[in-house]
Amino acid sequence: MIQQGKIVPGALVLSENEIIEKYKVSNTTARKTLHELEKAGWVTRIKGKGTFVRNNTVERPVTRIFGFTKNMIEAGRKPSTKLLGFHLRENDRVLNLNGRDYVLKGPYCEIERLRCADGIPMMKETRFISTQLCPGIQKRNLEQSLYSIFERHYNIQLVEIKQMLSSVHLEGEWMKNFECKQPIPAFRVEGVSFSGKNLIVEMEDSYYRGDMYRFSVSAVR
């Protein structure tokens, strides 16, 4: 009911006693149910007040260079990162955006990470980072913010990220990544990051859960 929007964020959900009465279940089952809802991030239990539906959607401004860590902290969530793996690649990597080809010169390091908020998987990202500009990056702690690694260890500041957003539907293997029981809509974000004039530091190919994210943007003349 929460997932379908039938109970809205901020609403009080049934108490243990109400669950027991309404569904004719034991108090162990009722307690377990509420506990599972909380663990999955759907509700927050406030002692002495009750259990409330959480607003799970996070807003992300798309026109700001804005790391996941910072985005989550601003949204009042606890960010964490799980490294899924990395590979060193020798070839160049080409990305076409708006009809133009951008080239990340090899060698580069391909890093796959799962990013969570309050323990809930929110997005899966693949970053392709120039090892010419960031030598030895694979030996760093890759569960940290990569932006802060760029700045602290390589003295690199990103000045622009060109991005392309697609809307996709995730099923099968993807549901495992995100610990979902049903297929979910998602944003795919492909990007090229520049430091200084036309110097490509990295590329990105990320999937943001559509049930967890909304992208805000302002258009002008």
Next chain:
Amino acid sequence: MIQQGKIVPGALVLSENEIIEKYKVSNTTARKTLHELEKAGWVTRIKGKGTFVRNNTVERPVTRIFGFTKNMIEAGRKPSTKLLGFHLRENDRVLNLNGRDYVLKGPYCEIERLRCADGIPMMKETRFISTQLCPGIQKRNLEQSLYSIFERHYNIQLVEIKQMLSSVHLEGEWMKNFECKQPIPAFRVEGVSFSGKNLIVEMEDSYYRGDMYRFSVSAVR
């Protein structure tokens, strides 16, 4: 195969004779098949050259106030608009973006339109237009660009549109709107349009086909 990306844009597809041979069908069937693919917008037939897979994806810059008509013309497509209906509403309309409530003062006119490119449905939009600022707009030709109606008849120029993008999955009734045989991913775009300082002219709630659209945006510090 085209839909799944197994044959890429620009590639030559089988000729009538090759279809007849490969699939053991009549020449009527082969011709009809190619004709249907063309009608659905998947391929372009160039006389004496063959049948080629079209690039169906349109890119839309999200940070520019950029009407559908203009967007399609720039992409080399022929735009058309089908009015689905309109209603006059008396109440105010509230939209929450980025945790802030925006109010469009009633009365307003709610206009539903299907927008096509080369006859293919690309997006369905609902516009909510202040009739205090645009009196009698429902009597205009609503299959035209509404931006040009604003400018020509009401001397209104939009200066900013605040937007929120979500990723959704369209099924059931929606597939009928878009003449699709399968559920499709889509972008939902909700927006508030301003003319001058804080004057809300209209709100919008649109669905862009995810298999037809990509949104481009640049992020900076």
